[in-house]
Amino acid sequence: MTLVPAHSSFDDIAADSPGDVPPGFRPINMGGPFMAHNGPLYAQWDGQRLLLGFRVEARHSNPLKMCHGGMLASFCDMLLPCAALYQGKIERRFLPTISLQVDYMGSAPLGSWVQGEADVLRTTRNMLFAQGLVSSDGQPALRVSGIFKMGPLIGDGHDADPFGLLT
Numbered sequence: 001m002t003l004v005p006a007h008s009s010f011d012d013i014a015a016d017s018p019g020d021v022p023p024g025f026r027p028i029n030m031g032g033p034f035m036a037h038n039g040p041l042y043a044q045w046d047g048q049r050l051l052l053g054f055r056v057e058a059r060h061s062n063p064l065k066m067c068h069g070g071m072l073a074s075f076c077d078m079l080l081p082c083a084a085l086y087q088g089k090i091e092r093r094f095l096p097t098i099s100l101q102v103d104y105m106g107s108a109p110l111g112s113w114v115q116g117e118a119d120v121l122r123t124t125r126n127m128l129f130a131q132g133l134v135s136s137d138g139q140p141a142l143r144v145s146g147i148f149k150m151g152p153l154i155g156d157g158h159d160a161d162p163f164g165l166l167t
Contacts (some may be wrong), residue, residue: 020055021042021053021055022044022053022113022115024044024046025042025043025044025051026042026043026163026164026165027039027040027041028041028043028163029163030078030082030162030163034074035074038059038060038071038074039054041054041075041078043082043163043165044165045086045165045166048087049083049086049087049117050082050083050086050087050117051115052078052079052082052083052115052116053113053114053115053116054075054113054114055111055112055113055114056108056109056110056111056112056113056114057110061110065110066107066108066110067108067109067110067114067136069102069104072104072108072114072134072141073100075134076100076102076116076132076134076142076144076146077097077100077146079116079117079118079132079134080130080132080144080145080148081095081097081128081130081148082163083117083118083119083120083130083132084118084120084123084128084130084148085162086161086165087118087119087120088123088130090120090123090150091157091158092153092157092158092160092162093152093153093157094151094152094154095128095148095149095150095151096148096149096151097146097149098127098146098147098148098149099146099147100144100145100146101144102142102143102144103142103143104141104142105140105141105142105143106136106139106140106141106142107136107141108137108141109136112136112137113137114134114135114136114141115135116132116133116135117132117133118130118131118132118133119131119132123150124150125150126150127147127148127150128147128149128150129145129146129147130145130146130148131143131145131146132144132145
């Protein structure tokens with residue numbers, strides 16, 4: 001049994017390229033080697049929220065040329081803690097995932113711009129609770145919520161702009 005339709009071929013998927021990125025977004029380095037390999041991710045600070053995004057490339061796609069659900073879940077797993085660093089008024093910490101709930105509402109086709117924004121709902125001494133929405137070319141694609149452990153400080157914990165977006 002094959003998952004690729006008979007009329008489809010991976011030969012016609014263009015080579016990976018970042019494509020166009022919306023104005024104001026900058027490439028960011030975050031999430032360690034896994035996200036460096038699976039990115040690139042881009043961020044923008046709009047004055048109140050961190051916006052995180054990426055262009056769906058061939059290497060992100062499934063056999064139907066849609067962004068793989070695992071890539072979208074990984075994106076969400078970065079979105080919530082990164083938004084917390086900018087919006088949560090917390091020290092900069094490693095925030096390992098305790099729970100991540102992803103509801104897939106729509107697809108993200110090859111070439112589409114995936115963008116997310118999130119809100120910190122609550123922080124405690126040991127945990128952070130957040131939720132977010134992700135769109136594909138402006139259409140709702142995912143709803144996400146997560147719980148993260150307040151891990152060790154990164155550096156001295158006082159870097160309020162780890163991606164250099166406020167300058």
